[in-house]
Amino acid sequence: MKHFKTMYYLLFIAAIMVSCEKETTTLPENSKLNEQNFNYPPTNSKEILGKKMTSNNLLNIFEISNQIYNGSFESGDFSGWNVDVDSEPFYPWVVTGYENGVGFGFEETQPQDGNYVAMNGFDGSGPMTFTMYQDVYIDGCEPSLSWMDRIQWDYINLEEQFSISRTLEVQIRDPENNNLLETLYSFSTGDENENPTGDTGWQQHTVNLSSYVNSTVRIYFLESIPQNFSGPAQIEFDDIKIVNLDSDCDGCPDSKDPYQYSDFSQYLEFGGCNLGVKNKLTRNCGATMADEINALIAEINAQYNGDNYRELHSEFVTRVAQLTYYWKLDRQITSKQRTAISSCAWRANIPFLDL
Ligand SMILES: [Ca+2]
Ligand SMILES: [Ca+2]
Ligand SMILES: [Ca+2]
Numbered sequence: 001m002k003h004f005k006t007m008y009y010l011l012f013i014a015a016i017m018v019s020c021e022k023e024t025t026t027l028p029e030n031s032k033l034n035e036q037n038f039n040y041p042p043t044n045s046k047e048i049l050g051k052k053m054t055s056n057n058l059l060n061i062f063e064i065s066n067q068i069y070n071g072s073f074e075s076g077d078f079s080g081w082n083v084d085v086d087s088e089p090f091y092p093w094v095v096t097g098y099e100n101g102v103g104f105g106f107e108e109t110q111p112q113d114g115n116y117v118a119m120n121g122f123d124g125s126g127p128m129t130f131t132m133y134q135d136v137y138i139d140g141c142e143p144s145l146s147w148m149d150r151i152q153w154d155y156i157n158l159e160e161q162f163s164i165s166r167t168l169e170v171q172i173r174d175p176e177n178n179n180l181l182e183t184l185y186s187f188s189t190g191d192e193n194e195n196p197t198g199d200t201g202w203q204q205h206t207v208n209l210s211s212y213v214n215s216t217v218r219i220y221f222l223e224s225i226p227q228n229f230s231g232p233a234q235i236e237f238d239d240i241k242i243v244n245l246d247s248d249c250d251g252c253p254d255s256k257d258p259y260q261y262s263d264f265s266q267y268l269e270f271g272g273c274n275l276g277v278k279n280k281l282t283r284n285c286g287a288t289m290a291d292e293i294n295a296l297i298a299e300i301n302a303q304y305n306g307d308n309y310r311e312l313h314s315e316f317v318t319r320v321a322q323l324t325y326y327w328k329l330d331r332q333i334t335s336k337q338r339t340a341i342s343s344c345a346w347r348a349n350i351p352f353l354d355l
Helices: 002-019 028-036 045-054 289-302 309-329 335-347
Strands: 082-085 094-096 117-120 128-138 143-154 167-173 180-188 197-199 203-208 215-225 233-244
Touching: 128 233, 143 167, 180 203, 215 233, 289 309, 309 335
Parallel strands: none
Antiparallel strands: 082 128, 094 117, 117 233, 128 215, 143 197, 143 203, 143 233, 167 180, 167 215
16 A cells, blocks of 8 residues: 555656646736735725724724635635745645545545635645745734644655655745745644654644734745655645734733623713713723623623512622722722712612513
């Protein structure tokens, strides 16, 4: 079996050598796309940010206004992407659906998001590279690049011992001159001795891009094949996107934020009182004073059955006093304001029947 695979691989390489002129796989749809000159960023992104910063809306939802185009390859092609190889690939860049791939006993392609993945043979007439990139404007508060990949390889028993690992790097480059700004991620197969065969399985990666907010960057996937046909492989990519990890931009990531869409009303208001108290972020990650009051009211109200007003109202007043204790301690309110809030809580018709 092993012998058969080796023979097949050698035949495969020979066929490539004979049949292929050196070609770059800048696909027709990509050259068309380059001419179209996608508008990154859309003109409204700054306005959205401006609105966010001054908004008194009850609910602030910060949507990322730009996104990687066709990051899941669901167009069925490389629209939005620039892909290239700089020498003869073992198997070129393709977008494909389920149950495809290079063969050689590898697991077939498995789209992880939708019905398509991007893939190639991660091998060829090295030293060579496979590249895929797209320029994107970065905004949001904790934007991160997220993607999925799977790498399978087999050095098979060729005469030569291959001593240099194949690598995948995900980089940030300057769209103006293609200069490397940062390597976000790197993966190495290991050499033939270390890892004669391998399969990473599907992996999900998330890398922070906060330092690139308000700039356009090149998201650049770089596969390096240092040696000449060192054994078949298959690399797949899917679901490449920018995710905003702090939806309401309050400095507390969604993963820790109990109020992912905080109430940023300018003033704290409840129970119909005109308190004149400015609503601020509290000591608790992601929580404004309004969030804490709103949550408390909702919690108290949820327990109201029409007969337990007294005890629930009393609990409400006590809990408001606990909240304001910390706000006062943290100098977010004055003693006078604390008294005003307490007296408002006492007078407020809470709980109430939600009819
Ligand atoms: Ca997909
Ligand atoms: Ca947040
Ligand atoms: Ca929040």
